[in-house]
Amino acid sequence: MHISSQFDSGNIKVISADDASNIRLAINKDHQSDFYQWFHFKLHNNQRCEHVLTIENAGQSAYVEGWHDYQAVASYDREHWFRVPTEFDGQNLTIRFAPEYDAVYFAYFAPYSYERHQDLIHNAQLDIDCQLQILGQTLDGRDISLLKVGEEGADKKVIWLTARQHPGETMAEWFMEGFIDRLLDEDDGAARALLNKAVFYLVPNMNPDGSVRGHLRTNAAGVNLNREWADPSMENSPEVYLVREKMLATGVDMHLDIHGDEALPVNFVAGCEGIPSYDQRHRSLEDNFKAILLAITPEFQDVKGYEKDQPGQANLTLASNWVGEQFKCLAYTVEMPFKDNELLPDHSVGWSDNRSSLFGRDMLTAIYRIVDDLR
Template sequence: MRIDSNFDSGNITVISTDSHTNVRLHLRKDINADHKQWFYFRASNIQGLDCQYYIDNADEASFPEAWDTCTIVASSDRKEWRRINTHYDGKTLSFKDKSDSPITYYALFAPYSYERHIDLIGKSLAHPQCSLVKTIETVNKNQVEVLQIGSSSPHKKSIWIIARQHPAETMSEWLMEGFLQELLKKDGHSILSKATLYIVPNMNPDGSIAGNIRTNGSGIDLNRSWNTPCAEKTPESFYVLDLMKKTGVDLFLDIHGDEDRPFTFAAGCEGIPNFTEKQASLDKNFRRYFNEETIDFSIENGYPTDEPNQALLDIACHQIGYLYGCLSLTIELPFLDNKYNPDPKCGWSPERSIKMGTQLLTPIARILEEI
């Protein structure tokens, strides 16, 4: 048996492989930060073996409360992922598996590789309605691509959608893949006659490649950087904000994933100092439109709502709502499953995330009539 994570997005530390079937592991910290939770590793030469895996420092994770109901994913081909139940005793997260394949991959959620990201950008740019507005160089010399979908015009609304500020929340980029594919079908979507879209499928390639859960190449949580972004340490948020000054923002969506909440939901910007009745109405209606489009989106808010003037302006959703007075939402997808529409075999999956990306177009189109 051999355990390794020496590949894109891989993350694990091997402590021991006693008797070839008992594997003791540790979560590895983000590069330059103390966050830890994401894991993604490969077990080789295990065909037909009853293997027991123990992550002995699970209690040190950033969100240990998520382990109590945790299921993880496994795959032999990295295309189809099956769910595995886990056990958490307050310190160690453990799971068993007997694989029919000599090599099996295990992860907290189905990874979205950097290679697939590059392919997504290339396929999108092949469409005549899609152009590359800007590339932002990261601390580790990777590129954040900002795509423009549709022609710009002073008579059109500006829609911004970003994803994967937190790199382990791969379901957010799976959603973006579905969204872009649907938006760019044939001659484009009817939305493009009314709005110009600015899309960032992956805000954090440094963290994605490194196998981080939460931070960029500087060890900074990008979604805590929007009030005082820095060109040197958080170029991703700094230059996106700079570009927004030129385009304006009429609708902002930030796509994330939540380790603990077993459903998809939105969190708004109701706690910003200048929150208006118009923003409140748009927020309520958008949630309703999305729920009417798919039962996989819940009107229920997974987080407590902020009291007036208590919103943290470092968070993208809050900062953009504050600066532009627009409908500004964080969309959270589950790592686990949707308790309102469960799938016992696959739980929440890349396929469901992609489908939700296609379904996101309907509430956007409907809310455009009110903005």
């Protein structure tokens, strides 16, 4: 029996693996950080018996509530991911699974590899409406890549989407893949109409270093990028610094920052009602956008979510709050579940890579419906 995580986004520590019925594991912390929750590893064993894998430090992870009613995902081919029986006793996360083949991968959510990220951005640049730009490099020397879709114009709205500030939230890049695929579809009427009215700036992966390292929440320096927007630096958070500089150069009429939430089993958005400049126009834009999403897809809801900030009490180190205040624009954090969408449960795959991608496609319709009101 062999257990390995020496690959892109891999993360696990083997305590002992002498017996298939008692495999003891632990999740490694993000580099220079106490955050941990993301795991991704391969089990290779030709025994067809039940394997009992216990992650013994789950009870001290970043979001312990995320383990309740959670099921891990597994795959034989790294393309099709399915849920496997998983239990949490308050300390140990235990996966019970009898493999049908010699090797099986386990992960916290369907991984989105750096290689697939490269395929996404380089295939997108082949479209006549798309330009691939490099804003600079991360601390590990990887490109901070931006897709510009459409042309600027005096009457054109400027719409930004950023994703995966927290690298373990891989559903965010699956979302972006679906969004980009639809936006570049020349046969899609909503996409064509949008590009007549807006130019898009898209960052599918804000944190490529953390993604490759197998981090949950931080970059190569152990910095949480979504707490850097008020005062980023090239030394600690070049990813935010360079994206923010580009935003200041282009202006922003709308911004969606795409994330995943460990605990809540629903899709929802978090607005910037606590920023100092929040007013009735801002509230109307937010309310209208949520109403549009509710009408478009049953995957979205507006009952469960984060507690709203009190007036003037927003944390301006968060992307959506900083952008909403800086540009006086519609700025939302979009959250998807690691578990399942309890409104439309799927016991086989839960909330998944494919459902995230479809939600991204739906989001384009919502933007189309509100684009005329953004400025």
